[in-house]
Amino acid sequence: MIRFEEHHQEIREMISDFSDDKIAPRAEHLDESQGIPSESLSEIADLEMLGLTIPEEHGGAGLDLLTACLVVEEISRNCGSTGAIVATHLFEGTSAILRLGDDEGRARWLPQLASGKTLATFAMAEREAESDASAIDASAGAEGDGFAIHGRKTWIMGGQTAGLTTVIARRGEDNLEDLGAFVVDPTVEGCRREAHEDLLGLRGAGFCALNLEGVQLPSNAHLSGCSGGWSDILKVVDMARLGAASVSLGVARGAIAHALEYSSQRKAFGRSIDRFGAIRAMHAEAATAVEGARLLLWRAAGLLDAGKSAGREVSMANLSAKQAAYKAGRDAVQILGGNGYSREYPVERCYRDIQALSPFGGGEDLQKILVARSMAGVRS
Ligand SMILES: Cc1cc2nc3c(=O)[nH]c(=O)nc-3n(C[C@H](O)[C@H](O)[C@H](O)COP(=O)(O)OP(=O)(O)OC[C@H]3O[C@@H](n4cnc5c(N)ncnc54)[C@H](O)[C@@H]3O)c2cc1C
CATH class of the missing domain: 1.20.140.10 (Butyryl-CoA Dehydrogenase, subunit A, domain 3)
Structure with missing residues (x-):
């Protein structure tokens, strides 16, 4: 099942050099300042690394998960925080749209994620529901032509800088099958981000909580591939x-x-x-x-x-x-x-x-x- 090919090696070497040249010198300051590695992220986007696993028809490189593993490992070798934000974008934010979205949703959201103009995250954890998804309290009730979403999500990696997050919330019944996935722009009215500060490690990974106070979502914000909860x-x-x-x-x-x-x-x-x-x-x-x-x-x-x-x-x-x-x-x-x-x-x-x-x-x-x-x- 492991197929390590020439392009894997080429991308690995390229990102390894970039990581040594650009990521390493910034890692200590990022950790101390608890900032966001904006410059590095924009350079990583310029290298077309943020659309690695997105199909070419949506502006990505259409490569496999093995490539994404290699890229994240090489970045993290010099800075865990920067690697963690890239991992969240590639493996969680982008994957949520790819794996749970329909054709229309993929066409709408993936191009901006592929270009790296928008960073994506995934918001599932809550204070009382971390390992245990059955305790998720956030809810998305039908309202007008769409949904109104309420709740508070925690520990969203990269959340301070993300332009799109997939939020896991209840659609009705109190069971695991009724959990749904909703695409939310965290800058819209009703969304409030709170940075998690003074952390032990990954201090530059832009962790935040997201308060959703009756955020109005259109019906197509609901990822229909999540019908099985x-x-x-x-x-x-x-x-x-x-x-x-x-x-x-x-x-x-x-x-x-x-x-x-x-x-x-x-x-x-x-x-x-x-x-x-x-x-x-x-x-x-x-x-x-x-x-x-x-x-x-x-x-x-x-x-x-x-x-x-x-x-x-x-x-x-x-x-x-x-x-x-x-x-x-x-x-x-x-x-x-x-x-x-x-x-x-x-x-x-x-x-x-x-x-x-x-x-x-x-x-x-x-x-x-x-x-x-x-x-x-x-x-x-
Ligand atoms: C670096 C990092 C990145 C994260 N990124 C995200 C993100 O992007 N989006 C998001 O939604 N969340 C994110 N989280 C939250 C993360 O998903 C939760 O912290 C995680 O699910 C585990 O919950 P917990 O262990 O912290 O809490 P708890 O569920 O309270 O568990 C506490 C301890 O009990 C253990 N435990 C729990 N249940 C059992 C059991 N049944 N049997 C034995 N032991 C058990 C756990 O392993 C843990 O050691 C992130 C967290 C961190 C630290």
């Missing part, structure tokens, strides 16, 4: 999990690279510390964990690209990427010794970003439950 929404949630895995692998690789460089220069007991077996073992274990997780990620992306269901593979990829990132981040801090705790060195930021990534796409406990449930299903 939660079972359809899961198609986008699976994408979010792939995006989270890609960001995690990128940040992990950044931490490993910093630790490797440091350990080749730092001397203790008369020699560089990378000559010590314990340090070498940490490098080798972290790199192996990242490589293994990436294969799971590419397999899951390949299955989805082939139109197959891959819930278990997606959860395995998400879980193993986060576990690999924990290992890489923790070891990198340890390898830097006292300097690992200093803001003078980037591993401290990588470590915080990795912690912040844990709930993205659902926490590790949830992924384990999903994998185990799927295994039980196969056995029974």
Whole structure:
């Protein structure tokens, strides 16, 4: 299922160079200022990376999910926050329209997302309904020719800068089948954004809450491909999990690279510390964990690209990427010794970003439950 072709390598090299030249020098300031990486995002749009997975007929490049995984990983290698916003746009915002929209909706929204003029997000979580979608309280009731939507969404990654968000809300009955997806312009009357501030990590990822106070939506804001409720929404949630895995692998690789460089220069007991077996073992274990997780990620992306269901593979990829990132981040801090705790060195930021990534796409406990449930299903 993994088909790594020449164009994958070409795009990977191009975005890797861009990430080193443009993203890396801005990462520290972005983290400190808790700003939005507007300049980087506009350059990423100029490179035509924000329409990667959108079909050519709608202005995109029509490429596969594997390409999106590569691009997000290379950006995240130097800045988790910038990678996270790009991941949200590609894997969640764009996917929601692609997978849940009809032909008319795709034609209306996808061209602006492909050009990168508009960034897209996905708003599902609520304060009382994070892992548990059945507790979603936001509601979209029929009103006039369309809908009026009420509720409060939280933790919308990239939400501070997005021009379009897909909001998950109840259409009526209090059950998972009755959840629907609605395209909302967060700048319209009745929408109020509140930035989530003073975060531990991913501080430049533009997190916000969105208050929806009777926002009037036309009937075509309702994504009709979501008629099955939660079972359809899961198609986008699976994408979010792939995006989270890609960001995690990128940040992990950044931490490993910093630790490797440091350990080749730092001397203790008369020699560089990378000559010590314990340090070498940490490098080798972290790199192996990242490589293994990436294969799971590419397999899951390949299955989805082939139109197959891959819930278990997606959860395995998400879980193993986060576990690999924990290992890489923790070891990198340890390898830097006292300097690992200093803001003078980037591993401290990588470590915080990795912690912040844990709930993205659902926490590790949830992924384990999903994998185990799927295994039980196969056995029974
Ligand atoms: C980086 C990041 C990006 C995000 N992006 C978005 C976004 O773009 N859009 C959006 O809508 N939301 C987003 N979220 C919100 C995210 O989806 C939720 O935080 C996530 O669903 C998990 O909820 P929770 O674990 O934080 O909370 P809770 O559901 O309160 O869970 C708390 C803890 O309990 C565990 N737990 C929950 N249920 C079970 C269970 N049945 N068994 C065992 N353990 C359990 C969880 O794993 C977690 O460790 C983002 C969050 C982060 C941190």
